Amino acid sequence: MVGGPVRDAALDLPVANDLDFVFAGDAPALAAELAEELGGEVTVHSRFGTTTILVEEDRVDIVTARSEVYPFPGSLPEVSASTLDDDLARRDFSINAMALPLSEDAPEVIDPHGGLENLANQSVVTLHPGSFTDDPTRLMRAVRYEQRLGFQISETTLAEMKHTLAGGHADAVSGDRWRHEFQKIFEERRAAEMLLRAIELSVLPAIHPALTDGQGLTGLAGETHLPPNGYLAALAMSLSAADGEDVRRRLNLPADWARVVRDTIALRESESSFDGQVSRISRFLDGLDPNAIAAFARISEDPQVAARLRRYLDEWRLVSPALTGDDLLAMGVPPGVKIGEVLRELNVAKLDGQVSSEADERALVQQIISRGN
Numbered sequence: 001m002v003g004g005p006v007r008d009a010a011l012d013l014p015v016a017n018d019l020d021f022v023f024a025g026d027a028p029a030l031a032a033e034l035a036e037e038l039g040g041e042v043t044v045h046s047r048f049g050t051t052t053i054l055v056e057e058d059r060v061d062i063v064t065a066r067s068e069v070y071p072f073p074g075s076l077p078e079v080s081a082s083t084l085d086d087d088l089a090r091r092d093f094s095i096n097a098m099a100l101p102l103s104e105d106a107p108e109v110i111d112p113h114g115g116l117e118n119l120a121n122q123s124v125v126t127l128h129p130g131s132f133t134d135d136p137t138r139l140m141r142a143v144r145y146e147q148r149l150g151f152q153i154s155e156t157t158l159a160e161m162k163h164t165l166a167g168g169h170a171d172a173v174s175g176d177r178w179r180h181e182f183q184k185i186f187e188e189r190r191a192a193e194m195l196l197r198a199i200e201l202s203v204l205p206a207i208h209p210a211l212t213d214g215q216g217l218t219g220l221a222g223e224t225h226l227p228p229n230g231y232l233a234a235l236a237m238s239l240s241a242a243d244g245e246d247v248r249r250r251l252n253l254p255a256d257w258a259r260v261v262r263d264t265i266a267l268r269e270s271e272s273s274f275d276g277q278v279s280r281i282s283r284f285l286d287g288l289d290p291n292a293i294a295a296f297a298r299i300s301e302d303p304q305v306a307a308r309l310r311r312y313l314d315e316w317r318l319v320s321p322a323l324t325g326d327d328l329l330a331m332g333v334p335p336g337v338k339i340g341e342v343l344r345e346l347n348v349a350k351l352d353g354q355v356s357s358e359a360d361e362r363a364l365v366q367q368i369i370s371r372g373n
């Protein structure tokens with residue numbers, strides 16, 4: 001057993017229900033046997049000889065012990081089957097580079113890189129000085145483990161981070177790989193603290209130079225149950241529309257993430273007009289992603305704006321007239337587009353408090369009919 005579960009067991013933390021194993025042999029063959037015995041389902045990710053077995057809610061990953069060589073900074077590694085020692089040596093931090101042999105009666109932790117010592121002194125430490133340059137996604141990973149565990153990135157490791165950042169190596173990593181690290185952070189309980197720390201250490205600005213402002217995140221520190229979108233919106237909060245578009249391209253954002261970014265920026269830019277008529281605010285918000293609106297309501301510094309956005313989500317967006325299209329036809333409104341127009345006018349009147357009952361609506365419809373347009 002390797003990596004996270006060994007680390008967490010040594011820390012006396014609950015071990016997650018995904019377990020990682022290294023096998024000095026044919027991992028896919030072992031996984032197939034195990035899945036048959038446990039009644040699970042196997043997926044083989046052939047590129048790295050890694051396999052996943054899903055047994056109900058539990059996930060077991062088995063990899064063939066391997067060594068990795070990075071042909072150039074930020075590239076995907078060249079992988080070859082190897083020993084457990086090599087497999088531990090390819091890992092990111094000493095605290096993740098320990099193994100527990102399962103085949104012995106009294107197993108002892110295999111810890112070639114001082115992981116137990118670093119757990120004791122609460123340090124995130126790389127295995128070698130070139131680690132971040134080999135794989136700059138480890139810059140984000142360092143921050144994630146530091147903040148998750150309440151540790152400190154060691155002085156030496158901080159200096160290595162600076163060196164990799166100064167070398168511009170973050171540029172070599174694809175948007176998809178960076179986005180994957182963001183996703184992992186967004187799913188953590190201390191995501192806001194992690195993102196703030198990544199800004200402080202100049203990791204986010206190295207991914208995109210506009211990601212320098214943690215203001216939207218500051219208010220989220222201490223919140224533990226936000227949907228991932230909330231953190232994305234907080235990051236997007238201070239971007240210009242042009243930078244938002246640029247970040248979308250850099251991180252190759254999928255459509256739903258891109259919408260949250262774009263709509264958060266649109267909300268910030270129009271925040272000052274949210275004290276107008278309810279129908280106008282609603283019309284504007286109807287065109288935006290409810291996830292972005294919910295996120296913005298959480299991070300807006302203006303309590304009145306936040307309250308109005310919440311009312312929109314809870315109330316205004318659900319408003320519809322009491323009368324239906326059929327009622328309007330029966331009242332003599334001509335069929336076709338006119339029906340839709342009158343329904344919209346009724347809705348506006350209802351939102352703005354000009355009608356409050358079905359009788360009011362009928363009176364308004366009569367007015368519209370006699371107005372004759």
Ligand code: ATP
Nearest residue numbers: 003004005020090091092093096097135137138184
């Ligand atoms: P945990 O460490 O708690 O499992 P996680 O599930 O978020 O957290 P993963 O990203 O799945 O961690 O990584 C699992 C293990 O794989 C790590 O503990 C580490 O040993 C290794 N690992 C993952 N990514 C890298 C990387 N970029 N470089 C080196 N090792 C890595």
